[in-house]
Amino acid sequence: MADESAEKNVLAAGAPLVNISDVSFAYGRRPILTGINMTIPRGKVVAIMGQSGCGKTTTLRLIGGQLKPSQGEVYFDGQPVHTMDAGGLYTMRRRMGMLFQFGALFTDSSVFDNVAFQMREHTDLSEEMIRDLVLLKLNAVGLRGARDLMPSELSGGMARRVALARAIALDPLLMMYDEPFTGLDPLTMGIIGQLIRKLNDALGGSSIIVTHDVQESLQIVDYIYFMADGKVVAEGTPDEIRASDKAYVHQFVWGEMDGPVPFQYPSAPYREQIYGAAHA
């Protein structure tokens, strides 16, 4: 119990970098999020977990301003994201970095040009300066030697690392990772996980990881939000999550087949369908 209150204190210290209060979102009439509350403290790595389609990626897009909440407020570094105009959003996004699910590298430019993209678009740095900075960023992800390759020549893990180098090109205050572990082998997964943690501590910013990869992320994050059906159903430090006795969290963390999330798609009773209604 003492541990828990200490953790709460850490979260309360200083104004949080991102604050989401009572946010709802719907695509047309289909509700995706209902009444979400989250805080992302400075300097921490926070994971948002849940099943596919529970609204994790939507939450990221709300923070980045690519979607507007139908209700509630989103604050980034004290500024309201939900009321910003296009110009304000573009200014804000220069302080954000995002790693997309499969990297989303620009397929028509080399690794070097991909990493240099934001520097060329947003700064007036000379080409020599850009070269040094790009090599620095590529070195941080261990791919300085791959700078002349095209994205099509990279393996999945390498592409993810290049995308990571591209996302941190302008030293963002907030890094967002959309399913960074999807489709990677365990070794590469570990490398990416370590990189996320190391980069966060080196940059001194905050990170949000959206993932359904429980074991990998429990090792590297400071705090976890569990989502299901567009709501936050559980939150806590990794230890609290592991020890949680909430049925949903338990099923998710330990990968159980049946539980609050049923194994069977809703259907008529088994006996009834096999033998027909008369025999039931």
Place this chain on the structure above:
Amino acid sequence: MNRMTLDLWVGIFVAIGLAALLFLALKVGNLASASSGETYVLKASFDNIGGLKVRAPVKSAGVVVGRVSNISLDLERYEAVVTMNIGNQYQFPRDTFAKIRTSGLLGEQYIGLAVGGDEQMYKPGDSVKKTESAMVLEDLVGQFLFSKASEGNDKASGN
């Protein structure tokens, strides 16, 4: 793709594209002959202009010296008034004949200027006094038939 080769190719493309446009303008179209130099206006009235159209050439001794710029009907005398733009370098005496001619049997119609011997030249805006209308095919055929018929009549009465 290297940046330099890319620029080179695009340069070649734009250059030959513009060359093609220039070819169309100069060699295919009549930009060189039509808009070279200033023009002045001459007018001419005809009883019948036949199939003459705006932009039809004005020729003198077979050389194109200008173009028809406007055709209208004079409501007082019920004559067609044809306005021609003539190149400034071409001057015509005051007894010049303006005739509507046809190039070939079925070709387009043009205005032929037959030059006389007068010493005074037409000034811009003048009207050509001596004109000859278009030959209308139906009239020609009618005349031909009429003369044939009267020939036949003569023969018949002669017998």
Place this chain on the structure above:
Amino acid sequence: MLDRVAAVLRGLGSRVTSRLWRLGFASRFIFATLLYSGASFRRLSLTIREIYFSGVLSLIIILVSGLFVGMVLGLQGYDTLQRYGSSEALGILVALSLVRELGPVVAALLFASRAGSAITAEIGLMKATEQLSAMEMMAVNPIARVVAPRFWAGVISMPLLAALFSAMGIFGGYLVGVQLIGIDEGSFWSQMQASVDFREDIVNGVIKSVVFGVIVSWIAVFEGYDSEPTAEGVSGATTRTVVTSSLAILAADFILTALMFRGA
């Protein structure tokens, strides 16, 4: 029975509204493209790159097709004209039909299937692989960075390609008419020059090709940007680009011809 009629009417209504909605979206999209076109000209290298992909890479197909269309016109035209004893008018026939109609229209149709489909597929794939989203998150407007340069490259390339097509076609007609059949070379060119007007025929042809360039490029970038971000979505959008722009070219050609050559 009444239910079925209502269902048919509802289906019709929803189809009409969705078409109209898409048309409205496409109009807003082109306004956004024009609004964010500054970068395409300030950073000319972006547009030059796209001129390479849409213009230079379409050169071969345009030149070869133009040559063949011109040669066919030469053969067919001669066949018809010599019955009236006016085979020297072949130059007029070849030049006028190419400069007024075939040059702009056929070049635009070829451009739509060669470059338009490629633009749609490229933008669609960039959307499907989240490259456009990534660009947005890196505070770069994808309409300014990706869409506008491709749009303007198409608008610039199209009249040049159409002029090349016409010039090549006239050369093809010359080869067949003068070199092969033996029409007098002087009358071939002089009759052509006497009847082809710079303002009425050539300028109007160029105006047509610019309009077609706008139409094809607009449809291509819009279909790509609006495509479903899946493999099927992109391939469907590519097909729609070719079909829609071909129909739009022919319809626009009719309207433009009616406006331009009325009374001539």
